[in-house]
Amino acid sequence: MAQQRLSKEETLDRRLKLIGQSCRLFYSDDPVKILRARGQYLFDENGTRYLDCISNVQHVGHCHPSITKAAAAQMDLLNTNSRFLHDNIVRYAERLASTLPKKLCVFYFVNSGSEANDLALRLARQYTQHEDVVVLDHAYHGHLTSLIDISPYKFRKLTGQKEWVHVAPLPDTYRGRYRENHPNPGQAYADTVKDLIEEVHSRGRKICAFFAESLPSVGGQLILPQGYSAKVAEYVHSAGGVFVADEVQTGFGRVGSHFWAFQLQGEDFCPDIVTMGKPMGNGHPLACVATTVEIAGAFTANGVEYFNTFGGNPVSCAIGLAVLDVIEEEDLRGNALKVGAHLKDLLTELQTRHQTIGDVRGVGLFVGLELVQDREQKTPATKTAALVVKRLKEEDRICVSTDGPWESVVKFKPPMCFSMDDAKVVAKCIDRILTDISASGLRLGKEDI
Numbered sequence: 001m002a003q004q005r006l007s008k009e010e011t012l013d014r015r016l017k018l019i020g021q022s023c024r025l026f027y028s029d030d031p032v033k034i035l036r037a038r039g040q041y042l043f044d045e046n047g048t049r050y051l052d053c054i055s056n057v058q059h060v061g062h063c064h065p066s067i068t069k070a071a072a073a074q075m076d077l078l079n080t081n082s083r084f085l086h087d088n089i090v091r092y093a094e095r096l097a098s099t100l101p102k103k104l105c106v107f108y109f110v111n112s113g114s115e116a117n118d119l120a121l122r123l124a125r126q127y128t129q130h131e132d133v134v135v136l137d138h139a140y141h142g143h144l145t146s147l148i149d150i151s152p153y154k155f156r157k158l159t160g161q162k163e164w165v166h167v168a169p170l171p172d173t174y175r176g177r178y179r180e181n182h183p184n185p186g187q188a189y190a191d192t193v194k195d196l197i198e199e200v201h202s203r204g205r206k207i208c209a210f211f212a213e214s215l216p217s218v219g220g221q222l223i224l225p226q227g228y229s230a231k232v233a234e235y236v237h238s239a240g241g242v243f244v245a246d247e248v249q250t251g252f253g254r255v256g257s258h259f260w261a262f263q264l265q266g267e268d269f270c271p272d273i274v275t276m277g278k279p280m281g282n283g284h285p286l287a288c289v290a291t292t293v294e295i296a297g298a299f300t301a302n303g304v305e306y307f308n309t310f311g312g313n314p315v316s317c318a319i320g321l322a323v324l325d326v327i328e329e330e331d332l333r334g335n336a337l338k339v340g341a342h343l344k345d346l347l348t349e350l351q352t353r354h355q356t357i358g359d360v361r362g363v364g365l366f367v368g369l370e371l372v373q374d375r376e377q378k379t380p381a382t383k384t385a386a387l388v389v390k391r392l393k394e395e396d397r398i399c400v401s402t403d404g405p406w407e408s409v410v411k412f413k414p415p416m417c418f419s420m421d422d423a424k425v426v427a428k429c430i431d432r433i434l435t436d437i438s439a440s441g442l443r444l445g446k447e448d449i
């Protein structure tokens with residue numbers, strides 16, 4: 001029976017009562033109620049259109065007709081768990097394998113990025129028989145207990161750091177320990193991991209894995225310096241550990257030039273485990289772990305079955321296949337390269353006129369705009385960033401959000417169909433808002449508003 005639609009106020013009221021308060025809404029002061037979406041656009045209950053600059057989940061575009069069609073057709077035919085033989089799971093694994101280096105040829109399908117990272121941890125532990133994990137500062141790897149433990153972004157606010165977790169500095173060449181003017185920041189930051197491993201060894205502990213996003217997102221939309229990952233992998237391997245690349249936010253062509261963001265680090269680097277999620281199912285819960293024959297073999301050898309009720313079911317895999325098809329057919333990697341470069345150029349031009357823009361960085365449609373109170377000290381302009389987010393939503397119906405240790409980086413990770421015109425509109429609106437903020441007497445450059 002068709003139900004009458006709730007008013008926005010009623011929905012909010014009921015949600016506050018029924019849904020755990022820690023499940024926060026975007027724009028919690030004045031949430032947006034979205035009823036439908038298409039491409040890079042969201043529409044609220046009044047039909048007002050919002051430009052989505054942050055959904056790295058609806059990767060090929062919201063409600064893409066090819067994805068909906070593939071999902072509905074497979075649902076109409078069969079959906080079972082993956083213990084029956086079915087073509088979709090093998091076809092999908094083959095297609096994923098063709099995007100990855102040859103050694104990453106065994107797949108485990110799961111339902112979320114968190115499940116993928118938790119399984120990666122289990123695989124690493126089983127293979128290495130070691131326990132300790134090195135992670136990057138401010139990293140987030142998921143919401144399961146095991147992953148809160150390896151996510152400084154979360155555990156710092158909770159019970160703190162476990163004895164088996166070790167935090168390496170973020171390789172941030174804008175405001176970190178080694179900056180753009182360093183002759184070899186990749187090597188220098190990799191050596192911080194080497195030092196950490198030596199310290200761990202001196203305490204009689206052993207390294208199981210190094211976990212990192214291929215482009216630290218929560219850490220502030222950072223681009224790893226060249227040479228970093230290959231060097232870290234060398235150090236981690238000689239300590240008997242494995243390198244886990246978290247591609248949950250960054251995979252599936254977002255960087256444009258490559259299918260996976262870890263490939264930006266060059267051909268001499270290949271992780272031992274890659275985890276994927278968000279964009280994989282275009283909104284359908286689909287995630288995966290890819291690894292080597294050796295690591296998978298060690299996991300099998302423990303004799304315990306790995307069973308995941310929903311992971312890799314025929315519908316999920318049909319959707320995954322359709323996503324890969326759309327990325328190719330619509331040349332979304334090419335679009336990410338072209339539109340991402342244009343967005344970066346437009347924002348870089350704004351930087352010449354707005355002192356508050358400290359840095360513009362990114363690859364493909366993974367772009368960050370770091371706001372500072374003054375360019376010399378690089379003091380984060382957290383409040384300005386929050387105001388930009390709020391005004392873009394209220395005045396221009398553009399959805400962006402912030403990231404980074406001080407929430408001072410305005411991030412852009414839109415659906416991959418984001419257009420040149422969308423980029424122009426976004427830059428124009430940011431220009432107007434920053435001009436207005438500084439003209440209204442808010443002394444940017446001296447203090448955050």
Ligand SMILES: Cc1ncc(COP(=O)(O)O)c(C=O)c1O
Pocket residue numbers: 111112113114115117140141142143213217246248249277278
């Ligand atoms: C880098 C990274 N890894 C893992 C996860 C966890 O994914 P999920 O929310 O699908 O469990 C997230 C989610 O934001 C993420 O950003």
